[in-house]
Amino acid sequence: xxxxxxxxxxxxxxxxxxxxxxxxxxxxxxxxxxxxxxxxxxxxxxxxxxxxxxxxxxxxxxxxxxxxxxxxxxxxxxxxxxxxxxxxxxxxxxxxxxxxxxxxxxxxxxxxxxxxxxxxxxxxxxxxxxxxxxxxxxxxxxxxxxxxxxxxxxxxxxxxxxxxxxxxxxxxxxxxxxxxxxxxxxxxxxxxxxxxxxxxxxxxxxxxxxxxxxxxxxxxxxxxxxxxxxxxxxxxxxxxxxxxxxxxxxxxxxxxxxxxxxxxxxxxxxxxxxxxxxxxxxxxxxxxxxxxxxxxxxxxxxxxxxxxxxxxxxxxxxxxxxxxxxxxxxxxxxxxxxxxxxxxxxxxxxxxxxxxxxxxxxxxxxxxxxxxxxxxxxxxxxxxxxxxxxxxxxxxxxxxx
Numbered sequence: 036x037x038x039x040x041x042x043x044x045x046x047x048x049x050x051x052x053x054x055x056x057x058x059x060x061x062x063x064x065x066x067x068x069x070x071x072x073x074x075x076x077x078x079x080x081x082x083x084x085x086x087x088x089x090x091x092x093x094x095x096x097x098x099x100x101x102x103x104x105x106x107x108x109x110x111x112x113x114x115x116x117x118x119x120x121x122x123x124x125x126x127x128x129x130x131x132x133x134x135x136x137x138x139x140x141x142x143x144x145x146x147x148x149x150x151x152x153x154x155x156x157x158x159x160x161x162x163x164x165x166x167x168x169x170x171x172x173x174x175x176x177x178x179x180x181x182x183x184x185x186x187x188x189x190x191x192x193x194x195x196x197x198x199x200x201x202x203x204x205x206x207x208x209x210x211x212x213x214x215x216x217x218x219x220x221x222x223x224x225x226x227x228x229x230x231x232x233x234x235x236x237x238x239x240x241x242x243x244x245x246x247x248x249x250x251x252x253x254x255x256x257x258x259x260x261x262x263x264x265x266x267x268x269x270x271x272x273x274x275x276x277x278x279x280x281x282x283x284x285x286x287x288x289x290x291x292x293x294x295x296x297x298x299x300x301x302x303x304x305x306x307x308x309x310x311x312x313x314x315x316x317x318x319x320x321x322x323x324x325x326x327x328x329x330x331x332x333x334x335x336x337x338x339x340x341x342x343x344x345x346x347x348x349x350x351x352x353x354x355x356x357x358x359x360x361x362x363x364x365x366x367x368x369x370x371x372x373x374x375x376x377x378x379x380x381x382x383x384x385x386x387x388x389x390x391x392x393x394x395x396x397x398x399x400x401x402x403x404x405x406x407x408x409x410x411x412x413x414x415x416x417x418x419x420x421x422x423x424x425x426x427x428x429x430x431x432x433x434x435x436x
Contacts, residue, residue, distance in 0.1 A: 043109050063088055068216025074203045079157035079162060081200045089270070090225025091218045094190060094197065098178040100142045100210065105208050106304040142210055143174035145202040148182075148189050152212040155198035164200065164413075174204055192229035228260075236260055245424030249297050258291035259284070289331055302332045309341065316421070318345040329358075336365045336372065348421050352383035370401050374410055378418070386427055390434070408435045 066107035068085040087094075147170035150153040154166040158408060164170045168189035171178065182190045182197075203210050240256035250257050259293035263272065263283075272280065276345045292298035328334065339362030346355035359376040362369070373396060381389035412435075415428045 058222075060090070060092070060219055060225075063091075063218045063220050066218055068214060070085060070212070070216075071142045071147075071215030072212045072214075074201060074210045074212050076208055077203055077206045078161045079200065079202045080212075081149070081159050081198050082212065082214045083152070083155070084197045084199075084214075086195055087197070087218055088220050088225065089227050090220045090222070091190070091194065092184040092224055093219040094179075094182040094219040095217065095219075096182070096199075097215070098144075098146060098175060100144065100176040100356070121219060127337075141176065142208070143176045143204050144210065145174060145204065146171055146178070147200045149198040149200060150189060150194070152196075152198060155200050158200040162202070167200070192224070192231065225268075226264060228264050229269075232269065236263075249292075249295075250300070251295050251297065255291055255295045255297060258294055259287055262287040262290065279413050293332075298332055302328050306338070313341065313345060316348075318349045321345045322349070334361075334365075336362055336369055340369075340371050340375060343372075343379065347375065347379055347382065348418075348423065350423065355379040356383065370396060370399060370407060370410075374407070374414065375399070378414060381425055381427060381431075382418075382423065389428075390431060394434060411435060 046191070066088050070079060070082045072082060073082055130359045147158060147164040147167035149158065150168050151166075151167065156163050157166065169182075169187065184190050184192065199214065200214060207227060228253060237256050239251045240259060244252040244255055266283075266287075272283075275283070286360060289298065292301065297313070305324055305328055309321045309328070312318070312321035312324065322342060322345045325338055325345070328338055329342065339358045343355040343359045344353070346358070356376065356379045359372055359379060362372045363376070373392060377392035380386075380392070393411060399407050401410050412432060415432065419428075420423070
């Protein structure tokens with residue numbers, strides 16, 4: 036007599052009813068495993084599931100021994116279509132297992148579950164089940180059970196396969212074994228960012244963030260990780276070439292520095308460095324710093340003014356005019372911007388336009404202690420010391436008096 040053993044391993048079943056979809060995940064019916072074997076009298080064997088989809092957080096399986104002509108009342112997938120998520124299986128496990136285990140024959144078998152081929156193969160050859168992640172000590176003629184990520188050593192975030200080992204307890208007759216496998220796929224877990232990978236990312240991020248003196252490294256690194264998780268599945272990100280990965284990290288780096296407030300801190304330090312370069316007459320270095328600030332953060336009025344001043348002192352008058360006009364958009368009343376704009380026009384040859392600006396504001400003050408006239412005269416002297424001359428300097432000074 037041939038007996039039938041049916042093993043159904045539920046792996047994230049994609050339910051077909053109106054309850055099949057869930058905001059947290061789905062039963063992956065398309066990735067179900069079904070195996071049918073004949074196990075000789077007293078023999079042992081192993082059966083491997085199909086590859087488990089990334090994001091598998093739960094497996095439900097059924098083992099049933101049937102007589103030769105006996106049939107299952109319901110297949111496992113059809114029963115699970117009334118259960119929208121694994122929580123329903125766990126809360127109503129007695130009912131679910133009862134529904135899924137109505138049919139069974141008289142023969143029995145032992146079974147164990149293994150995490151590796153080597154362990155399963157060793158069991159098949161020697162009967163040693165000490166390396167099993169789960170072993171039922173009792174003979175069974177039917178079994179429905181569940182394996183979850185949180186409560187079983189058989190399922191981990193990176194588990195690709197599970198092996199089932201069987202022993203036929205009938206020393207005379209063969210048994211037919213049918214293995215069916217179904218998985219529950221968690222949407223977030225299916226993106227591939229496992230706990231181990233995320234922990235390594237955070238650790239590496241914190242190490243690197245210390246080098247650039249980020250004070251709130253925890254919040255900053257979590258921001259980077261969250262944005263990567265939202266935008267890319269791990270497998271998609273890993274397929275990118277290094278240059279593409281670096282570009283992505285640069286973009287989200289700016290976003291996270293801005294979110295955590297670290298960006299202002301970093302660029303305020305950059306501003307201090309740029310001002311030091313100006314004081315040391317290292318104008319090219321100052322220009323590079325201010326261009327970086329303007330490109331990567333929200334520019335301030337003084338950024339445009341100091342950049343333009345550095346351009347004037349390196350005789351790049353058109354570039355100075357360009358950035359001074361950008362500064363005017365932030366504050367059309369700022370007389371430091373107006374003053375440098377007048378200088379740039381003058382030195383670029385727009386003499387009449389420059390003169391009209393010098394005269395227009397001559398009665399005003401830059402600040403409580405600095406008049407427009409004093410600023411213009413002081414700047415002219417600075418220009419002379421820097422080797423920048425105009426035959427209009429003296430004429431303009433006379434017109435201001």
